[in-house]
Structure formats: C-alpha cells, structure tokens
Amino acid sequence: MDRRDWIWIILLGAIWGCSFIFNAVLIREIGPLWVTSFRVGIGALGCWAVMLVLRKPIPSDPVLWLKLGALGILAYAIPFALFPLAQANLASGVAAIINALTPIMTVIVSHFWRGGEKANRIKSAGVVLGFAGAAILASPALASGGDSRLWAIGACLLATLCYAFSLNITRSFKAIEPTAMAAIALTGAAVVSIPVAFLTEGTPVMVRPETWMAAIAIGLVSTAFTFQIMYRILPRVGATNFATTTFIAPVSAVILGVTLLGETVLPIQLLGMLVIFAGLLLIDGRIGKLWRRVAA
Template identity: 75%
Template sequence: MALRDWVWIVLLGAIWGCSFIFNAILIREIGPLWVTSSRVGIGALGCWLVLAALRKPVPRDPLLWLQLGGLGIIAYAMPFALFPMAQAHVASGVAAIINALTPMVTAVISHFWIGGEKATPTKFTGVAIGFAGAALLVSPALSSGGDSQLWAVLACLGATLCYAVSLNITRSFKHVEATALAAIALSGAAIVSIPFALLFEGVPHIARAETWGAMLAIGLLSTAFTFQIMYRILPRVGATNFATTTFIAPISALILGVTILGETILPIQLLGMGVIFFGLLFIDGRIRRLTLGRA
C-alpha cells in the first residue's frame, strides 16, 4: 500500500481517537441515542454542504438512495448507538479491546465475502500483532478491574460486526461519488436515529457550551470530514487495511489524555504503540518484502 494511503489511515485513526474525548463530554448531558443522532445528523449536514460547494451531482436513482440509506443504518446508526450504550455497563479497557477486533473481523468477513479480498497468512499475522498491541495499550485499564455485563460485551461485538460488513458493502458503491455517498448514507442513519432518540430519551436539554462544541466537533470533524477521505481511499486500500484505523485510535486517545486530561502513559502502553506499528508494517507487506529481499 502506498505511503500516502498510510498517512491518511493514521490521520483518520487519530481523529477518530478524538471521538473518545467528545463522547465523554457529550454523555454528561445527553443520552447515547442523542450522541448518535447528533453525530450522524450534523455529519450529514456537513457532507451536503461540501457536496453543494463542490457542485457535485446528486444521484437520482431512488433504489440507490434506499441502498445507501440502508448502508448508513448498518455502518453508523447501529454501531454509533451500540458502543455508547455498552460503555455504561462495560469496562472501558474491554470496550477498547473489542473495538480493536474490527480489523480481524473485517479480514474474516472480507475473505468469505463474494468478490471480497482474500486474506493472506501475512495479513492475518499482521492483524493479530496489531490486536496484541491494542491489548497492551489497554492492559492497565483491565488490571484495575471493573464489571462487564455479557449483553454489553455482545453489543460491542455487534458494533465491530457492523463495521466489518459495512466496509465490504461500501466496495460495491465505488461508482458513486464519495461526497454524495457519505451525505446520503449519513442522512439514512439520521432519519432512523433521531425518532428513536426522541422516543426513548425525549428532547435533550443542553446547557454547557462544551457540549455544543463537542457535538459540532464530532459531527463535522470526526464524521463529515473523515468520511470524505474514507470513501475516497477505501476502494483503493481495501477493507482490511482500512480497518487498521481502529489500532491507531487508542494511541490518539492516550496522547490526548496526557495533553488534555493530564493522564500518564505507562511503559507497557509505549510498548503497545510499538507493537501496533510493527503490525501495520506486517499488514502492509513491508516486513515480508524486507525478509524475502535479504533471503
């Protein structure tokens, strides 16, 4: 995979790591369903504004709109709701490990997906190394204890499955302009999420300025902006390679925790970062090519 693609993957993973901070702020005043609804709603609005600014054509096929709306439900409405709901009942370290399973789940789904990318032993090895690094990153949180209800763990697993399936579905829409794809898919997610939020959590009452700031940031930066990039590079790099962004996100979250919240990075977490980057090089094939070259 080209160096520029890895740069984008690292950048996207870092931005999505910021979402942990934004979610922590939002959940103080609004429920998890409104966290989801505000994210996809503002994200959709941002994508439509980009589409208008770029003067890109809007697809007119009703069937395509239904398909992309369904993709938005699987890719965004469901996982964006499952993780916040689960995190009220599952240890944060457990949730982070489960989220880092996304590349492994994606590699398996892609291998058996019709027309999907077949995973090589080298790629599977790289994914396993990356997961081991993620486990090292969150091991201090795990050692501190905390209860994890079975249903919450299953909810997190369901979210990773949604990500894996949606990444493979997205490949079939490579003919759709990326901005239009993101706008329609997010709109589908918002149309489903907002009524559920109103029904189960009522009208939200927001009094803090930081809540509005986090809402705009997670909607415009972590969603609208990142999805412009995601839909452009996903057909080029493949679902499994792209899913490695979930290995980068915990690193970003840790660094932000140090710089913003004054937290401490432990030596074992630095080791985890190094293992993750080694796994990324394995997935990319650079380690194998270097080994074969020396042989």
C-alpha cells in the same frame, strides 16, 4: 499504498481517535443514542453543504437511496451508538484500542466475502494475535468480575464487526460520487437514529458549552470532513488497508484521554494494545516482507 494515501490514513486515524474524546464529553450530559443522532445529523448536514458548494448532482434512483440508507444504519447508526454506550464503563483510550480490532474483523469478513481479499497464513496469524490482544484487554474485567466492563468490551467488538461488513459493502458503491454517497448514507442513519433517540432517551438537554462544541466537532470534523476523504480513497486502497486507520486512533485517544479527561489506562491494557498492533502489522504485510528480505 503510496505516500499520499498513507498521509491521509494517518490523518483520518488521528481525527477518529479524537472522536472517542468527544464521545466521553457528550455522554456526561446526553445518552448514547443522542450522541449518535447529533453525530450523523450534523455530519449529514455538513455533507449536503459540501454537495451544494461543489454543485454535485444528487442521485435520483430511489433504490440507491434505500441501499445507501441501509448502509448508513449498519456503518454509522449502530456502531456510533455502541461506542458511547460502552464508554460509560470504559476509558476512551480502551474503547479506541478495541476499535483497533476493525482491520482484524475486516480480514475475517473479507476472506468469506464474495470477491473479497483472501487471508493468507500471515494475515491469519495477525487475526489470532488481534484476538489475543482483545482477551488481554478483557482480563481486568474478568479478574474483578466486572460484568459491565465485559459487556462494554463486547459492545465495542460488535461495533467493529459492523465496520467490517460495511467496509466490504462500500466497495460495491465505488461508482457513486463520494460526496453524494456520504450525504445519503449519513441521512439514512439520521432518519433512524433521531426518532429512536426521542422515543428512548427523551429530549436532549445540553447546558455545558463543551458539550455543544463536542457535538459540532464530532459531526463536522470527525464525520463530514473525514467521510469526504474516506469514500475517495477506500476504493483505491481496499477495505483491509483502509481499516488500518484504527492503528492510529488509539494513540491519539489514549494521549488525549489521559491529558484532557484524567483517564487511566492500566499497564495490562497497554500490553493488549501492543499485541493488537503486532497483529495489525502482520495483516499489513510489512513483517512478512521484512522477513522475506532477511531470509533472501
């Protein structure tokens, strides 16, 4: 990847790290399904506004709409609900650390995906390290018999698997205009999420101004804005490289969670994060390149 792509990936990772803080603020007043509904609903409106301003053509193929809508459910509706649901029992930084397993899940899915990026020995070692880091993260819950926290970790892992599948599926839509792709996919997620939220959690009640601010920020900044960038650079950098945005997200999430929300992160959880990051460096290929240079 060139320097410009790395700058965008770092920026996106930092913004998505903030989304875990927005989740933590939102679940104080509303349920996780409404967190998802506000995020994808406001995000979809933001993307359609960009479509109008840029005068982008709206695809008319109904089959394409159905496919992108289904992608939106897998990529956004499900994982966007799983993370706030898990954050009822996990600190924002810990959830973001588990989210850093996304590149590792992506390597596994891509290896078996038709036309996907095949894993070599170094990437396979990165996968093993990543899951070792996840085990370290889960160890406090296992030691204390914390079933709820262990379940929350499992929910986060399931969300990363959804991301891994969706990143590989997204490559098949590279001929679609990025703004239209984001708008239609988010609309599909909203069409499913909002009715389900009404049926299961009732009408949302938000009285705190910070809740409204978090809802707007997670919808417009963490979703609508970032997706305009994501769909433009993903075909260029590939699913595995793009998934390294989750390397950046835990850093901003941990710092903001501790400073703004007063959350605590255990030393063993920081160790788990370091092990996951070591796995990510192996997957990225930098350690392998450095080793070959030293050997030469």
